[in-house]
Amino acid sequence: MNRFSIRYHNYSDFVHGVAGAFDLEIKNNEFELPESLGSGFVKGIDLGNGLSVLMAETSLRHGLVLEVGIVDEEFYVLNFQESNPETDDKKDQQPDDFILLQTGVYLRSSLNNAQYYVPAGHVRSVSVIMPLAWMQHFAETTESGIMLEHLRGIPFQKQHLQLMDTEYRIIINKLFDPKLKTPLRELFIGNRVMLLIEKFFTKHYLGLNGVEREKHLTAEELKRLAEVENKLVNGLFEETPTIDDLAKMAAMSATKLKRSFKSIFGLPVYEYYQNHRMHVAKDILLTGSYTVKQVGQKVGYQNISHFAAAFKKIHGVLPSQMLVNK
Template sequence: MEIAFNKGSYIDLQNLLDNLKDDVIFDRIQLQPEQGKGFICALNMGDGMCALLADVTCKQDILFKQLTGGGQFYIFQFNESMGGRIHFDNEPIQHEQVYNMQQNVVLLTNSQMPASYIIQSGIHIRTIKIILEKKHLLQYLDSETVEAFLSTYFSQWVKTGNVEPIDVEYRKLIDSILKYKYDHPLTYTFAINRCMLLLERFITRFMKRARIKKPSLRIKDDDITRLMRVEALLIKSYIDPPPTINVLAKEAAMSPTKLKKDFKELYGVPIYEYFQMNRMNYARTLMQEGRYAIKEVGKMVGYTNLSHFAGSFKKEFGVLPSEFNARDEALQVVRY
């Protein structure tokens, strides 16, 4: 299936959903068993801003072809566990690998960059695409910062293909956005709030790095791609023990010493500390759903000893699982 678009309004996202399926409810479609599983949702963020949210596994390939000529807008993309790849029509072939959508990455594109987004069948996709214009950035940031951000980002993109890996903090925000059914106004308010936090974190982190004269990373582009593959393998399952350093080093085609050094530089923490942070974040997400007993959650993140799970949970979040109140935490987040 091929769907072409060249505009970035909320109405255009609604039309895009109509092309995928006839019965769109609350700007959301639920894939039928013959189509795959999961949902795609259009989110109206107000004042011309919008977002496309998706958590799907499709049974057929879908090609979204972004055409030029529909006005100037920007797409902030937060992609996790993606299959397929993004290929920019006028870019050298080596950029295909950097933008392989099977990696967990954050990137920014604009409407003047023709691109094709290929969603391959059988691949689990979680993505949030926030669409806005320059005027929206000016509502939250001063003009000097906006100009510096856009010019610096795209000048670096032309040279290196600028992407940022998804880390545990991004993953927390993505989880919080995608886990709700969008059939209530308060849920929409919550999702818009979380989307704005995604934008704020991305822009703030990028500008902080840009203000540093020397490059923030001393890792080659090819090595970054390999490290992203390692990260995907590391957090693929929490039920089983994480892969050994030697297994991960083989996946990355680098020595164990180099792997540990470069992984910490890219993601900010050592490999197994990163695994534990993500494992506990997933446990918290399961607790928030309210469908599982504490013992069940422990087993789902690989613990056979409930006291060990409770200790790890408290170390990460400051409270025991039995003291964790998902409802109060959710209300606190909404009040942010």
């Protein structure tokens, strides 16, 4: 099990600190993970105005313990995390009293300690450091001030969590597009990160966060519903699970699953699934590397007409028209 202690005000310093500890080469503020830890990359980006971004896509050989201590400057960290552990029986036992950092969106204050655990497996994350002055300017409403006071006084375990949904995933997928090699890459990343921040606060202010709306659900039920959503969006190439299959996964009745899922994610189960795979289809089409038939097959359609009709229902145009307009 690997353990890191983080005491940084920005992610450029963090990247250089970790790279120095492992004697790793840094290029464009990015390094590749050493084989002893796994594979993948970690990249730091400074966006100006004190905003700092850390992007990481890794496959961890062993669980990772992160200890985030209090520093002498107040700032806030917004973390978008997607974790897919290798197995349910993890290689390393999760330490007692540490938070399992699973798929979700977290906001914490630097005024509070945080100790959490990332299990072995695939991890993709986008973290943003936001200085207090920037937060106060960005969030000028009275409600925003109440939120900041709330974050200062509570432990990380109880700080703000949103479940990952398709809106977030679409933006994050574009951030990690391996073909994104444009000279304007960091400008593109900065724009998408701001969009993630905007969506987070919009969901918070408008009460669209499912955790807030489903008061009767326990933390364990919310966790299992997040697993159901993850199964739907990451199993596009498998046979679509039935409602009964998903209800068993969530350990609840089919009726409760359908009601709770819609309340949390905003759409019925299969409509949510359909929307997501049509967005995946659009992204694949826009690469220009596949035919319409190949794209349809990649998202689970054998009948090209059915795929075209489903695509048009979501995007308003046929997939063939999107290729022509590209």
